[in-house]
Amino acid sequence: MNVAPRYLGRGSWLARRDPRLLVIGLALFVFTVIQVWDLRILAGLAVVAYLYYRSARIPFNQVRLNWGYVLFFVSFVVVTNTLITGGELRGLGAADLHVYFRLPLIGTPISAESITYAIVQYVRFLSMAAVGFPIAFAVAPGDIGPTFARLKVPYKFAYALDLTLRFVPSLAADMQTTIDAQRVRGYEWEKIGRGPIGKLRRTIPLIVPVTINAIVGAEDTIDAMDLRAFGTGRRTWLRELAFDRTDVLVLIGFSLLLVATTVLSQTGHTRLWVPQPLIDLAG
Amino acid sequence: MSTTAIGRDESTMWEVTSRTVVYAAIGAALYAVTAQFSFLLPGTANVSLRPSFALVTFFGFAFGPLVGLFVGLVGNAIADWLSGWGLLTSWNWSVANGLAGLLAGILAYSLRDMIRNRLLLAAVASALAVIVGFIFVFTDMWLGTADSFSAALADNYLPVVISNVIVAAILTPILVAAWEPVRESMGR
Numbered sequence: 001m002n003v004a005p006r007y008l009g010r011g012s013w014l015a016r017r018d019p020r021l022l023v024i025g026l027a028l029f030v031f032t033v034i035q036v037w038d039l040r041i042l043a044g045l046a047v048v049a050y051l052y053y054r055s056a057r058i059p060f061n062q063v064r065l066n067w068g069y070v071l072f073f074v075s076f077v078v079v080t081n082t083l084i085t086g087g088e089l090r091g092l093g094a095a096d097l098h099v100y101f102r103l104p105l106i107g108t109p110i111s112a113e114s115i116t117y118a119i120v121q122y123v124r125f126l127s128m129a130a131v132g133f134p135i136a137f138a139v140a141p142g143d144i145g146p147t148f149a150r151l152k153v154p155y156k157f158a159y160a161l162d163l164t165l166r167f168v169p170s171l172a173a174d175m176q177t178t179i180d181a182q183r184v185r186g187y188e189w190e191k192i193g194r195g196p197i198g199k200l201r202r203t204i205p206l207i208v209p210v211t212i213n214a215i216v217g218a219e220d221t222i223d224a225m226d227l228r229a230f231g232t233g234r235r236t237w238l239r240e241l242a243f244d245r246t247d248v249l250v251l252i253g254f255s256l257l258l259v260a261t262t263v264l265s266q267t268g269h270t271r272l273w274v275p276q277p278l279i280d281l282a283g
Numbered sequence: 284m285s286t287t288a289i290g291r292d293e294s295t296m297w298e299v300t301s302r303t304v305v306y307a308a309i310g311a312a313l314y315a316v317t318a319q320f321s322f323l324l325p326g327t328a329n330v331s332l333r334p335s336f337a338l339v340t341f342f343g344f345a346f347g348p349l350v351g352l353f354v355g356l357v358g359n360a361i362a363d364w365l366s367g368w369g370l371l372t373s374w375n376w377s378v379a380n381g382l383a384g385l386l387a388g389i390l391a392y393s394l395r396d397m398i399r400n401r402l403l404l405a406a407v408a409s410a411l412a413v414i415v416g417f418i419f420v421f422t423d424m425w426l427g428t429a430d431s432f433s434a435a436l437a438d439n440y441l442p443v444v445i446s447n448v449i450v451a452a453i454l455t456p457i458l459v460a461a462w463e464p465v466r467e468s469m470g471r
């Protein structure tokens with residue numbers, strides 16, 4: 001069982017940036033994108049997201065499954081949103097819609113507006129994922145703790161974050177050992193139980209021993225930290241982070257995008273825009 | 284010093300010691316690792332049971348609200364990271380998980396005089412924590428993931444609350460029952 005974080009963007013332009021840039025950049029980009037429903041503006045933001053993602057040089061064959069997962073999730077959200085909202089789209093009434101047909105049984109209108117709305121949602125989510133992926137694959141796992149500490153997160157929280165990432169591979173190994181040990185005793189995780197309760201019961205022989213062992217084993221770490229007087233004074237980090245000129249320029253770029261989008265949004269220029277060919281299709 | 288939320292008084296419940304930090308990190312890492320075990324609830328389209336969620340309420344219940352908050356918040360973010368969804372892409376869901384862990388810890392303390400049976404207390408505190416904590420996923424309406432209140436309710440809130448209440452109410456008492464004798468033998 002290999003669940004260790006993968007540092008796939010090692011050496012890329014984005015990986016050489018201060019990791020705080022990736023976190024702040026994502027936050028600024030998310031707040032930018034969620035204000036926009038105009039496909040033309042979103043297309044521009046999607047290009048920015050794509051270029052940003054490309055600069056992390058994450059090999060596609062290594063993240064193909066991850067993108068598949070994202071596409072599946074986004075498709076699910078878009079389809080259910082379209083079905084459940086029943087054509088009530090961003091302030092548009094039934095009279096404003098250019099309807100192609102209605103879905104059988106539930107009667108949801110499929111219109112030029114709902115198709116555009118679905119495309120907009122796809123573009124929004126995929127853009128956000130593209131800017132979010134580099135945090136997962138282009139930041140060295142050992143930099144996560146110092147990154148959040150330098151973002152003014154309380155140092156004990158940042159230290160716990162650092163510790164979490166160090167525990168993940170060893171706990172994954174413990175999990176695999178427990179699975180093997182239980183298998184020797186005739187337990188097969190793959191032979192899943194009947195019904196929800198039966199399925200849950202099947203996980204108990206795995207989750208309980210792994211959890212209790214991990215807690216008991218944590219005593220060594222606690223003792224080591226106490227012996228080094230953890231928590232008695234302000235902690236410093238071996239890894240020092242500093243923004244260079246490029247980092248600052250990228251941050252300014254993200255900030256300007258947010259400001260410009262906010263102004264456009266406040267002046268009503270980011271509302272849902274439906275391409276004329278889609279309207280014409282409705283006849 | 285007692286390490287369980289049940290044994291804590293108000294003054295130590297919010298204390299952050301090396302023990303708090305390590306238990307929080309262990310819980311979050313365990314949640315991230317075990318999050319791969321999930322299965323679809325029969326008869327539903329999108330309600331999957333994630334047994335590992337019980338770790339959030341268990342750590343909150345057993346080690347205090349701050350540990351529960353961290354396990355839910357960071358554990359879910361790292362589970363998303365490992366699965367490829369991105370560390371902060373669904374940050375509001377991680378916050379909802381964290382709130383559930385936080386509330387499990389607070390309720391373990393505030394309901395202990397009303398419910399004397401610890402296992403029942405664990406089940407009730409966990410279920411209530413999930414129902415209240417996951418209200419935060421309605422922020423999907425603001426983020427655009429859900430277009431309306433009905434979509435957020437039907438797509439997001441109800442499926443996750445149903446599955447997590449089932450998981451938390453069953454597995455949290457089992458974890459508490461397994462942990463209590465170990466805790467006593469360790470003198471914690």
